[in-house]
Amino acid sequence: MDKKIKRLLGKAEIKKGIKKLAQKLNNDYRNKSPIIVCILKGAFMFLADLIRELKIPVRIDFISVSSYGDSSRTSGVVKINKDISIDIEGEDVLLVEDIVDTGLTLSYIFDFLRRKNPKSVKICALLEKRVKRSKKIKIDYRGFVVPNKYVIGYGLDFAEKHRNLSDIHVMEF
Numbered sequence: 767m768d769k770k771i772k773r774l775l776g777k778a779e780i781k782k783g784i785k786k787l788a789q790k791l792n793n794d795y796r797n798k799s800p801i802i803v804c805i806l807k808g809a810f811m812f813l814a815d816l817i818r819e820l821k822i823p824v825r826i827d828f829i830s831v832s833s834y835g836d837s838s839r840t841s842g843v844v845k846i847n848k849d850i851s852i853d854i855e856g857e858d859v860l861l862v863e864d865i866v867d868t869g870l871t872l873s874y875i876f877d878f879l880r881r882k883n884p885k886s887v888k889i890c891a892l893l894e895k896r897v898k899r900s901k902k903i904k905i906d907y908r909g910f911v912v913p914n915k916y917v918i919g920y921g922l923d924f925a926e927k928h929r930n931l932s933d934i935h936v937m938e939f
């Protein structure tokens with residue numbers, strides 16, 4: 767059965783939000799060369815648009831974890847499927863994530879990367895859900911706060927579909 771979707775953020779709004787984030791990053795990382803670690807798969811589209819707005823020299827890497835299965839609910843378990851390949855020891859790291867819900871995924875990845883002794887690790891998330899979080903994490907750069915609903919599009923999936931949509935929509939169950 768097809769599920770109903772309702773548009774939450776359009777292309778132009780997303781673009782504007784990303785430009786603002788990039789301005790802050792260009793300023794904060796002036797004279798630095800951070801390693802941007804994109805959390806797969808959901809953040810790939812955000813990463814692609816964000817880095818094109820950056821004026822600083824960046825290096826890009828990817829990490830893949832499982833936290834959600836093919837459903838809309840968290841499994842509560844975070845597993846590293848693909849580790850980064852660049853050595854981050856002594857480097858500034860910027861983690862790029864699509865959406866923060868419980869914070870479980872990010873806090874796990876944050877601790878995992880910290881153990882590799884980087885100089886700094888900061889978090890940049892396109893979306894943050896308005897929820898009470900069990901795991902306290904500091905989101906240093908945030909695009910938008912969204913309601914506590916399941917969202918899809920602009921890289922975000924439901925059962926691996928809808929990642930290609932240009933806008934962000936709420937999926938109604």
Ligand code: 5GP
Pocket residue numbers: 808833834840863864865866867868869870871872915916917918922923924
């Ligand atoms: P957390 O660990 O913060 O609960 O969840 C983070 C991960 O769960 C995100 O990286 C994303 O993959 C997935 N996730 C959380 N909320 C949503 C949502 O509303 N839509 C989609 N498509 N994925 C979500």
